Amino acid sequence: MSTSLSTKSMVNLQSASTAKKITVLVTVIFIALLLFGTLTTDGFYSTENFKAIINSAALVGVIAVGMTYIVISGNLFSLSVGTTAAVSAMTFLWALRFGMIAAIVITVAFGAVVIGLQGLLVGSTGANPIIVTIGAGALLEAMATWISGGVSVYPPADGPSYAFLYNPLFGVPFPVYVFIVVVIIGELVIKRSKFGRGIYLMGESPRAGRTAGLPTIALTTGAFVTAGICTAIAGILLGAFNQSGTLTSTGTLTVDSISAVLVGGTAVVGGRGSVTRTAVGAILVAAIGDMLLLRGYSPPIQLLALGIIVTVVVVLSYLNSGKGSRS
Amino acid sequence: MPEELRLEMLNVTKAYGNLLALDDVSFDLRAGEVHALLGHNGAGKSTLVKILSGVVLPDSGTIKIDGVAVSPRNPRHAQELGIALVDQELSLVPVLTVEENLLLGSARTSRRQAASLRKQLRPLLDSLGLEHVALSSVTGSLPIGEQQLVEIARALSRDARIIILDEPTATLSDHEIAKVFSAVRGLTAQGKSVIYVSHRLGEVLKLCQRATVFRDGKRIGTRNVADLDRNSLVEMMLGHIPETVRNASAEISDSAEMLSIRSLTIPPRVQGFELDAVGGQIIGLAGQVGCGASEVLRALAGLVPDAHGVVELSGVRLRLGSPGRIRSSGVFFAPNDRKEEGLFLSHSIANNLVATRIPRISRLGFIRKALENANVRKLLDLTGIADDRRALAVGVLSGGNQQKVLIARGIDQQESRMLLFDEPSRGVDVGGRSDIHNLIRGAADQGNVVVFSSTELDEVLDLADVVITMFAGRIVSVRPRSEATASNVLTDMTHGAEVLTS
Amino acid sequence: MSRRNSLRFGNSTKEPKWPLFLLLALVVLTFAAPPIFGHSSSSFTIYNALQNTSCLGLVALGLGLTMIVGEFDLSVAGTYALGGMVAVKAGAGSPFIGILAGVAVCVVFGLIQGVIIAKLGVNSMAVTLGGSLVALGIAGTIGDNKSQSYDNYDVGIFLNQQIGTFFSVRILIGVAAFVAVFLLMTLTNLGRAMRATGGGRRASRTAGVRVDAIVIMSFGASAGFAGLGGVLQAYGTSTATSNPGLFPLIFAVTACLLGGIGLAGGRGGAVGIACGALSLALLSEFFSTVAAPQYVTGLVTGLLLILVTAAASPLVLRKWNESRARKAMQEASMPQTSSDKQSISIGE
Missing domain, CATH: 3.40.50.300 (P-loop containing nucleotide triphosphate hydrolases)
Known part of the structure; x- marks a missing residue:
């Protein structure tokens, strides 16, 4: 019994080391391609462009920090963050009539509840997170259309000024500061808190987590609530920037935030990764998009590039975990 | 010849x-x-x-x-x-029908062969006494025993x-x-x-x-x-097993925990399991694979949702089926499958050692490094793993050391009251085994109730103060260590059928 | 033999019967309910539902095949768009070449995903999420990031011309695909091997089932059917869209779950998927008949998807198995009723 186990782990170690080599190789190729691409792109290496990159990384990055919690907790992804961000933007602009602080609190609470409920369902029944979040996204979109009557939400004319949310501060757009703060807090909580430790352990092995007495339902719900808070914050920035809230403003937020998490190197299988990695991933994803845009490629090419990168990263993360490979 | x-x-x-x-x-x-x-x-x-x-x-x-x-x-x-x-x-x-399972994997045969094979299936099942089982029954809906017979039928059909x-x-x-x-x-x-x-x-x-x-x-x-x-x-x-007689650890302190289990039933395996134990005692559940000992421990740890019965630990009733609650009332469980549900394999040794005591090393929701380090150092010391290896992934350790991490994780906790070990030294060499046994004895001496299960005779005789043999989900005999011998325990573990039916 | 068998079609299909009842209920609803709201349904309602199902139903059929083998193809919305776009672009001269090209590109795409999933053992949802971006990216690139119209209107007219009261060429093609899958799965070993793969991967491999080949094939078929659905949609409306959004996927998952194909794998077949897809199409016809606003359909679909996902979750399955086991045990403990079998938990 024992003996067969030990040989199995040796096999795993061997394949793990080849997987490491492949990972290094792919990373080198990726960086080389990125360097080559950016160096040959006119106007990429300029302060203005870097500002544009970091600015577009900020919004996606804030959502991606929350998504990191879901991925590390072993619950794959949420596909409802884009819609939730758009509806959060609408909520924020509508709630501005109660004052700035109240609007922020209401919006964050909204995001936390909407995505947290999905986490509660996933955590307590073991329902598939991807399908639950697809359904929840559709439901939320329909409800928002119903309540808003299908028209854009505008801030009240006599409401508080929210211009500081998108105006530059010391030459850097405000969302960038928010992004930095969210990353720092996000990293601190997941690395240092009791809750963060539980998420890492549960993501590595839900069964072992249950046996060790971890509160798995609370942890899953918590991971989703965190994602909801981050998504709502992004929604506030989105609403302020657009100065109006519509459902069509979601764009590719969901896909970009998932890509940021994966490109950063957080394992799809859960249990490993970090918020800092996600921040780097968000900047890389923004840089790739920016480079392709500067070179005159259309959005679908960017989608294609992201798709290929995501697939490669997913495969590598499985090879490294040893969870996928069968001996 | x-x-x-x-x-x-x-x-x-x-x-x-x-x-x-x-x-x-x-x-x-x-x-x-x-x-x-x-x-x-x-x-x-x-x-x-x-x-x-x-x-x-x-x-x-x-x-x-x-x-x-x-x-x-x-x-x-x-x-x-x-x-x-x-x-x-x-x-x-389980989701396929009996007929489909019988034919499964014989895809290489031609259609005609398959048709003739199909004709033989009915008599084949009948010959195994499965006359009442339709070929169209869903396999998963049959009792386990009949499923076993279906599997035998498949082997015969080949x-x-x-x-x-x-x-x-x-x-x-x-x-x-x-x-x-x-x-x-x-x-x-x-x-x-x-x-x-x-x-x-x-x-x-x-x-x-x-x-x-x-x-x-x-x-x-x-x-x-x-x-x-x-x-x-x-x-x-x-063969070699010496007939040592070891006496149970005598002194039992006043503050010792008391465990009482009444009519514990775990469908479909275990019926009417009863046990009384006091802290400081090591109870060994001996039996072969499938005897129900493992299920009893899992149920006590709250991991079997439909287990029922009255389990009281020092007068407080445990809520079976809720692992988190049971864990916080001071019960620790080490499963028999350390790879699948024991350890967090790609996490560090240190991280694994404190995985069950996260609340204890945190203040205000955040983990205190100093507390964590102190706990890790103490537990590393217990396991005998060098301190400079604490950051290694636990998966790279030898089986014996992995098992020590799993065992050490549960002991030396101020709040622990009952420790459950399912096959505590599975897949561990002789030296590692005696280390693990010493860890478990140490934990018992601190006043914990200790219950372990083992399919290995020497382990039971080496570790247990009270030997309980189980067969087919029932207790066959309860003996203090002084009365347990290799042959009477092995006899109860293996001849249970006769004991039960006679 | 045991009572549970009476809830099934019979020996050949092993599909649960309730999707049929569901479909029946919806047919009744579609005709009986609108008069209450002052509207009325006609045979045209059925025709409309079938028209819709002919495209999206094929997406559901593809996804369903991967769900039966215990995997999940998130990329069906992507291959749906890809198939339509390729067909419009390649079929400018001849629609047949367009159909062939559209389906073939998708099949190859699906096979590649299948190989990654089966040979490397990677979670299929994660792989096909990336795959869906790739497919949408390709579709958008060749479609220049917008809808492309198909100028050969005769093809659309031909596909949509009504045959009898309920059918059109497009519908008949869809029906033919479902019938083909049904026959393949019931008359050959394929259905058994697929459900075995989904119901117990390790046991199937031990028994000698070519598990990897089955998984790869199901992903090829999934992409192929989704692509065919996209081709029919593009030709039928003379437009190919480069980004259909999540709706085809939502429709397909809900249809499959309503059709009795669990997420655990090993269950269901073409008849169930057809019932699920038709029920869903009828439901949306019902809403348009009573002139409900657009968002009502979204509301109901989203809610329905969450509910059926929760109903197919491990916890609910376990509870259901437990209660059934308890019932069987009680019945078995009574004399002379031992013909009922005690069931075991399958969800573990």
């Missing part, structure tokens, strides 16, 4: 790392005989079965079937060579010359066992050969013609069953 030899294995050796699982073993099987393989866990019989069924390849040695040298490469190849294995673990697909039955009766009722027996006799009447792996000596004496006993990777001997009785078989299996 008096009789035709169906199978010969000559000087077969298989090592896993530096552990010899089979040491220069020879074995033969006659046409038309039922041949028992005996020996306790780790004796080498399952390695022999794996080699024959193509799951592992031997390091050296020859295998001959009907005089022709063969080497089964994989399970499919073994099937083609006429070797069929009915595993302990069911390998039926036209095998050598059929290996690995613990076929572990989960069956007496009535179902009788059906398996008559099926096996029917097979041998057709000249087929059966290798019968079992812990149940009564069955071996009743069914088999010859028996081969293994111990520590070596063949101890092959005898005609007619010349044997229970005592001589037990003697062959026991």
Whole structure:
């Protein structure tokens, strides 16, 4: 019994080391391609462009920090963050009539509840997170259309000024500061808190987590609530920037935030990764998009590039975990 | 040679790392005989079965079937060579119908062959006493025993010359066992050969013609069953185990915990389990795989949702079925499968050691490094793992050290009151085992109630203060260590059927 | 034999019967309910539902095949778009070449995903999420990031021309695909091997089922059917869209779950998927008949998807198995009723 186990782990170690080599190789190729691409792109290496990159990384990055919690907790992804961000933007602009602080609190609470409920369902029944979040996204979109009557939400004319949310501060757009703060807090909580430790352990092995007495339902719900808070914050920035809230403003937020998490190197299988990695991933994803845009490629090419990168990263993360490979 | 030899294995050796699982073993099987393989866990019989069924390849040695040298490469190849294995673990697909499961994997046959095969299925099931089971029944809806019979039927339908039955009766009722027996006799009447792996000596004496006993990777001997009785078989299996008598740790402090279990039932395996224990005592549940001991521990840890019964720890009733709550009332459980549900393999040793005491090392929701380090250092010290290895992934440790991490994780906790260890030294070498036993004894001395389960006789005798033997989900005997001997415990573990039915 | 068998079609299909009842209920609803709201349904309602199902139903059929083998193809919305776009672009000269090209590109795409999933053992949802971006990216690139119209209007007219009361060429093609899958799965070993793969991967491999080949094939078929759905949609409306959004996927998952194909794998077949897809199409016809606002359909679909996902979750399955086991045990403990079998938990 024992003996067969030990040989199995040796096999795993061997394949793990080849997987490491492949990972290094792919990373080198990726960086080389990125360097080559950016160096040959006119106007990429300029302060203005870097500002544009970091600015577009900020919004996606804030959502991606929350998504990191879901991925590390072993619950794959949420596909409802884009819609939730758009509806959060609408909520924020509508709630501005109660004052700035109240609007922020209401919006964050909204995001936390909407995505947290999905986490509660996933955590307590073991329902598939991807399908639950697809359904929840559709439901939320329909409800928002119903309540808003299908028209854009505008801030009240006599409401508080929210211009500081998108105006530059010391030459850097405000969302960038928010992004930095969210990353720092996000990293601190997941690395240092009791809750963060539980998420890492549960993501590595839900069964072992249950046996060790971890509160798995609370942890899953918590991971989703965190994602909801981050998504709502992004929604506030989105609403302020657009100065109006519509459902069509979601764009590719969901896909970009998932890509940021994966490109950063957080394992799809859960249990490993970090918020800092996600921040780097968000900047890389923004840089790739920016480079392709500067070179005159259309959005679908960017989608294609992201798709290929995501697939490669997913495969590598499985090879490294040893969870996928069968001996 | 008096009789035709169906199978010969000559000087077969298989090592896993530096552990010899089979040491220069020879074995033969006659046409038309039922041949028992005996020996306790780790004796080498399952390695022999794996080699024959193509799951592992031997390091050296020859295998001959009907005089022709063969080497089964994989399970499919073994099937083609006429070797069929009915595993302990069911390998039926529960959502398919009985007919579909019987035909599964025979896809290579032509349509006409498949049609003729289908015609044989009904009589085949009938011959196993499954007249009442429709071919269109969903397999998962049958009782476990009938599923086992369906699996045997599948092996028979494959036209095998050598059929290996690995613990076929572990989960069956007496009535179902009788059906398996008559099926096996029917097979041998057709000249087929059966290798019968079992812990149940009564069955071996009743069914088999010859028996081969293994111990520590070596063949101890092959005898005609007619010349044997229970005592001589037990003697062959026991070999070296000395009849030490150890007295239970005497002093029991006033503050000791009290455990009381009343009519614990865990469907479908365990009925009416009862136990009383006090802190400082180590209770050993001894029994073979499937005896229910493991289920009892899992239920006490809250991991079996539909277990019911009254379990009280120092007067406080435990809520079965809720692992988090039970954990916070001071119960710790170490599962028998450290890879799948024990450890967090790619996390560091340090992280694993404190995984069960996160609340204790945190303040205001954040983990205090100083507290964490202090705990890790203390636990590393207990396990004997060097402090500079704390950041290594626990998965790279040897099996023995992994197991020590798993055990150490549960002990030395101020709030712990009851510790449950399911097969505490599974897959651990002798040295590691005594370290683990010392850790467990230390925990008991601190006043905890300790309950462990083991399928290994020496472990039970080495560690337990009270030995409880279980068979088929029921308690067979309860003995203080001073009255437990290797032979009476082994007898209860293996002859349970007779004890229960007589 | 046991009572549970009476809830099934019979020996050949092993599909649960309730999707049929569901479909029946929806047919009744579609005709009986609108008059209450002052509207009325006609045979045209059925025709409309079938028209819709002919495209999206094929997406559901593809996804369903991967769900039966215990995997999940998130990329069906992507291959749906890809198939339509390729067909419009490649079929400018001849629609047949367009159909062939559209389906072939998708099949190859699906096979590649299948190989990654089966050979490397990677979670299929994660792989096909990336795959869906790739497919949408390709579709958008060749479609220049916008809808592309198909100028051969005769093809659309031909596909949509009504045959009898309920059918059109497009519908008949869809029906033919469902019938083909049904026959393949019931008359050959394929259905058994697929459900075995989904119901117990390890046991199937031990028994000699070519598990990897089955998984790869199901992903090829999934992409192929989704692509065919996209081609029919593009030709039928003379437009190919480069980004259909999540709706085809939502429709397909809900249809499959309503059709009795669990997420655990090993269950269901073409008849169930057809019932699920038709029920869903009828439901949306019902809403448009009573002139409900657009968002009502979204509301109901989203809610329905969450509900059926929760109903197919491990916890609910376990509870259901437990209660059934308890019932069987009680019945077995009574004399003379031992013909009922005690069931075991399958969800573990």
